[in-house]
Amino acid sequence: MRELPDQGVVICCGSGGVGKTTVAAALALEGARRGRRACVVTIDPAKRLADALGLAELTNTPGKIEGDWSGELWALMLDTKTTFDNLVVRYAGGEEQARRILANGLYRNISGALSGTQEYMAMEKLYELHDEDRFDLVVVDTPPTRNALDFLDAPRRLTRLLDNRIFRLLVMPTRAYLKAVSAATQAFLRTVAKVVGAEVVGDAVAFFQAFEGMEQGFRERAQHVNDLLADPATVFVLVASPRADTVEEALFFADKLHEAGIDVDALVVNRLHPRFGDTNGAERERADTLAGSDLGTLYANLADFREVSAREESHFAELAAKVAPAPVGRVPFLSDDVHDLDGLTAVGSHLF
Amino acid sequence: MRALTSLRMAVSRGELHLDPAGFCSQTRVLIVAGKGGVGKTTVSAALARMAALAGLTTLIVEIEGKSGLARAFGRVQPLTYEEVTLAPGGGRSGAADVRARTLTPDDALIEYLHDHGMRRISKRLMKSGAVDVVSTAVPGIRDILVLGKVKALERDAHADLIVLDAPAAGHAVTFLMSATGLLDAVRVGPIRTQAQEVVDLLSDPNRCQVLLVTLAEETPVNEVVETAFKLEDRVGVSLAPVVVNGLYPTLTGLDIDPVEAASRSSAHLRNGEAETLRAAADFRRHRQQLQAEQVARLADALPLPQLHLPYLFTTGLGPAEVDVLAAALGDAVRGLPEPVAR
Secondary structure, three states, X not given: OOOOOOOEEEEEEOOOOOOHHXXXXXXXXXXXXXXXXXXXXXXXXXXXHHHHOOOOOOOOOOEEEOOOOOOEEEEEEOOHHXXXXXXXXXXXXXXXXXXXXXXXHHHXXXXXXXXXXXXXXXXXXXXXHHHHOOOOEEEEEOOOOOOOOHHHHXXXXXXXXXXXXXXXXXXXXXXXXXXXXXXXXXXXXXXXXXXXXXXXXXXXXXXXXXOOOOHHHHHHHHHHHHHHHHOOXXXXXXXXXXXXXXXXXXXXXXXXXXXXXXXXXXXXXXXXXXXXXXXXOHHHHHHHHOOOOHHHHHHHHHHHHHHHXXXXXXXXXXXXXXXXXXXXXXXXXXXXXXXXXHHHHHHHHHHO | OHHHHHHHHHHHHHOOXXXXXXXXXXXXXXXXXXXXXXXXXXXXXXXXXXXXXXXXXXXXXXXXXXXXHHHHOOXXXXXXXXXXXXXXXXXXOOEOOEEEEEOOHHHHHHHHHHHOOOHHHHHHHHHOOHHHHHHHHOOOHHHHHHHHHHHHHHHOOOOOEEEEEOXXXXXXXXXXHHHHHHHHHOOOOHHHHHHHHHHHHHOOOOOEEEEEEEEOOHHHHHHHHHHHHHHHHHHOOXXXXXXXXXXXXXXXXXXXXXXXHHHHOOOOOOOOHHHHHHHHHHHHHXXXXXXXXXXXXXXXXXXXXXXXXXXXXXOOOOHHHHHHHHHHHHHHHHOOOOOOOO
C-alpha cells in the first residue's frame, strides 16, 4: 500500500469490529513518519488506544502526539454535540438565534441522539479540518452504522429535512401565505399531535421557526461536505476481516460505494490467521490416523489452521478482485490487542 | 408480581434443572446484543435452534436487513416482513420450528398507522415526507415502533421464544433506551402509551432479558462490561448469562515436542514439518492462554454466568454449523449454576 497518497483526506469504512480505528490511526502515523502533518479523527476508540493517543476524553480539537517522526501526528475524538453546536453558532444570524436553537428541546434531541447525526458530524469535522489547511493528511474512521453508507447520506439528511414541504410551510414568515399554510399544515399538525402529543409539535414548530434563515448556510455546507466526499482525490479505504459474514458485508459495501460513484482506493484485510504452509489434506488424514496420540493432536491443530487459512485466502482473493486494481494490505492476527503506538507501528509495518 | 417471580424461580430451582428448555422458558423475549463482529447473528441462530430442538417454537426477529441470518439456515432469499420458517421442526426429535422475520421501522410504522385508525392517511404521510419530519422531531420513535411490535408479538405469545437480533453495541443501548427517552419527551398520546408498555416489557425479567455476546479479547470484553452496566443502569433490563463466542476448543498436549511425539508414534516427519507443527502449536497455545486470561477478566468485571461457544475452524456458517453451535450452547446451559431467586 506504499502508493497510497499521504496527503488529502482518507476515509476508513467497513462493518463494525473489523479494526477501522486501528487502521485509521496507523495510516495517520505513517503520514507523520513520511513528514506530513497528519490528523486522525476517531469516533469511538477502544479505551486503551484512546489513552495512548492522548484522547482521555472528548476533545473536539486535535491534540498533538509527540514521537520520533519527522512530521506531526494529531488525534481527535469526535464530540458530536459540540460539533453540531459550533455549526449552529456559525450559521446563526446572531447570538439570540443561536441561543434559541441550542436551548430547543427538539434540537437537543437531534444533536444528541438522532441516528445519522454522528455520521453527519464526523463528515462535517473531516471537512472542517480539511478546509482549515492545518493538516496535510486527515484520516477519519466511520462510525459503526446500521446501514453501510449512512455516513455518505448523513449530510443530506438535515437538508432533506429542511427541504420538507411541510417544514417550509411552517417557516414561511409572511402573512400572505398564512391562509394557504393553515389548511394543509394544521391538518398535519393535528395528526401528529394526536400521535405524539402537542408538546412535541410545539417544540418542532419552535425549532423550525428558530432555524429560519439558516437553512441556506446549512445546505451549502452540506453540499461542500458532499463535494469533498465525491472528490476523486478523497481516498476510501475499505477495512474487512476475512470471515465469511464480514466479507459478505465488505463486498456489499464496495458495491454500494460503486453505485454512489466512489471507488475503493485501498483494501485492508485485518486479522488474517498465520498460514503455516498450504494445506493438501494430508495433515488432516494424518491427524485422523494418529488420533489419540500426541502427534495426532499436533496434526489436528495444524490441519485446523491450514484449513481456516485456505478459506481466508479465498475470501481475501474475492475481495481483492472486487476492488482491483486498488492496492491491498494484509494485517495478520497480532499477538496482542493494538492499544499503543508500538501496536500501531506493527500494523503499519504490515501495510507499508 | 413478586410472588409470581419467586414462584417461578422456586419451580425452576426445585424441579427443572437448567436444561435448554428451562433456560429458554425463563423469559419470552431474549434480546441478543453485542459489539459488531462478535457473532451476534451466529449466536441468535444457535440460540433459536437450541430452543427449537428443545421443543420450543422460536421466532427470530431481524431489524437491520442483514442477510447472514437467513443464510445460516441455508436460505438464499433474504428475510421479509412476512414470517418464514427457517428450520422446520417435527420428526422423531420433537423439535419445534425456527421461524424468522424482519421488522423494519417503516413497516412497523405503516402497521401502527393502520392499527390506529390512520389507514387512509398513512400513504400520504409517508409520501409527503411528513414521516421524516416526525421521526426527526421525535428521536427514538422508529425504535419504539419496532420494540412496540416486539411487545405485541410477546403479548400474543406468538412463539414460545422470541429472539431479537439487536443493533450493534452502542446502538443497542440507544435502541433500548428509546422507550424511557420517549417517556420524557412525550407526555400524552398513543406513542407514550406504547413507550410505557415497552418500558414495562423491558423491566420485567420474566418477559424480557438481554443476552450479551462478546469475544475473549481485550476490547470486546471492555465494551461488553460497559454495555452491561449501561443496560442495567439506564434501561433497567435484566441480563441473561453472557455468551463468550469464538473460543478455540482447548487442545492439550500442544507443548509436546513434535519430534518426540513422532518417535513415540513411530512416525516419520518430513523435512521442516517439525517446525511447522511446533509453530502452529505455539500459536494456538498462545491464543488459548490469551483467551483464558480474558475469560477470567470478564468473570471478574461482570458478575454474570458465562456461556462459552467454540470457534469453528470452518469460516462459513450454514445449517450444520448452527446445529454444532446449538449443541455446544445446550451443553453450556446445562453447566450453568443453579438459578438464584432474585
